[in-house]
Amino acid sequence: xxxxxxxxxxxxxxxxxxxxxxxxxxxxxxxxxxxxxxxxxxxxxxxxxxxxxxxxxxxxxxxxxxxxxxxxxxxxxxxxxxxxxxxxxxxxxxxxxxxxxxxxxxxxxxxxxxxxxxxxxxxxxxxxxxxxxxxxxxxxxxxxxxxxxxxxxxxxxxxxxxxxxxxxxxxxxxxxxxxxxxxxxxxxxxxxxxxxxxxxxxxxxxxxxxxxxxxxxxxxxxxxxxxxxxxxxxxxxxxxxxxxxxxxxxxxxxxxxxxxxxxxxxxxxxxxxxxxxxxxxxxxxxxxxxxxxx
Numbered sequence: 001x002x003x004x005x006x007x008x009x010x011x012x013x014x015x016x017x018x019x020x021x022x023x024x025x026x027x028x029x030x031x032x033x034x035x036x037x038x039x040x041x042x043x044x045x046x047x048x049x050x051x052x053x054x055x056x057x058x059x060x061x062x063x064x065x066x067x068x069x070x071x072x073x074x075x076x077x078x079x080x081x082x083x084x085x086x087x088x089x090x091x092x093x094x095x096x097x098x099x100x101x102x103x104x105x106x107x108x109x110x111x112x113x114x115x116x117x118x119x120x121x122x123x124x125x126x127x128x129x130x131x132x133x134x135x136x137x138x139x140x141x142x143x144x145x146x147x148x149x150x151x152x153x154x155x156x157x158x159x160x161x162x163x164x165x166x167x168x169x170x171x172x173x174x175x176x177x178x179x180x181x182x183x184x185x186x187x188x189x190x191x192x193x194x195x196x197x198x199x200x201x202x203x204x205x206x207x208x209x210x211x212x213x214x215x216x217x218x219x220x221x222x223x224x225x226x227x228x229x230x231x232x233x234x235x236x237x238x239x240x241x242x243x244x245x246x247x248x249x250x251x252x253x254x255x256x257x258x259x260x261x262x263x264x265x266x267x268x269x270x271x272x273x274x275x276x277x278x279x280x281x282x283x284x285x286x287x288x289x290x291x292x293x294x
Contacts, residue, residue: 035144038102038106042151042152043151044155045152049086049089049090050086054164057080075092075253075256076089082167082182083161083163083164083165084166084179085169090155095193096246096249099149103145103148104222107200107201107204108204110138112212130288131288134283137205141201142198145198146191146194148194149197153189172256175258189252192251192269193249195268195272197272198275198276199245200245200275202279202283206279206286207221232244232247242267247268248265248271251265251268
């Protein structure tokens with residue numbers, strides 16, 4: 001730790017200064033072209049899904065043959081009846097790869113990108129301290145998780161309203177709920193999806209503390225994400241799969257049951273909290289003892 005960093009660490013830190021640091025991090029993150037490009041890609045997925053379903057059902061047929069017998073939520077066959085189902089379909093389509101990939105890019109670059117740019121040492125000169133800076137970085141990534149999820153949901157709702165009818169909808173359990181309640185369920189599902197990504201965010205932040213290369217950190221995080229999801233599909237690893245951070249991701253579909261089935265949802269949130277605690281602690285242990293030279 002440099003003398004300037006040591007001197008900065010003993011100065012009192014006001015909550016207002018901490019809020020200013022978070023605001024600065026958020027502004028920097030969301031002004032980057034890379035971030036805007038990721039959000040644009042996420043917003044484009046519902047557009048492509050909506051147009052594809054509209055084109056396929058132009059003759060009045062049901063998309064996918066009206067089936068839905070796959071492993072994921074069977075929402076796509078309901079889109080033509082109610083555009084709100086495009087929100088659920090888009091979140092189910094982006095959660096396995098697009099959303100966590102975007103989170104991995106932002107989290108992986110959080111510390112390593114600053115080190116690579118030579119600005120990390122100057123950030124530590126300010127009266128923040130390493131722990132406060134790391135917490136601010138993680139809070140920024142978590143906020144990005146929420147924003148990215150809402151971008152997908154809002155884009156899907158807009159496209160669904162433009163291309164398909166809206167109104168009361170039928171849950172997975174076969175009961176009817178009002179459109180207003182459906183919107184409420186959609187918001188809860190978006191929040192559940194965002195919460196499902198906090199484990200990936202902590203993992204990416206930990207990887208970011210291990211290297212001074214932002215590209216290496218981003219590539220490693222995305223590579224780990226792909227590897228875990230491949231392992232989660234191998235039947236021989238069924239005993240380990242409940243501990244993979246991606247295993248319960250699609251449990252958000254249970255919010256569309258009547259009554260809501262909370263078992264897998266609770267397991268998912270608990271697992272994400274565990275990953276956040278373990279890799280967050282590992283990131284803190286690494287970052288607070290790391291020799292900062294850039």
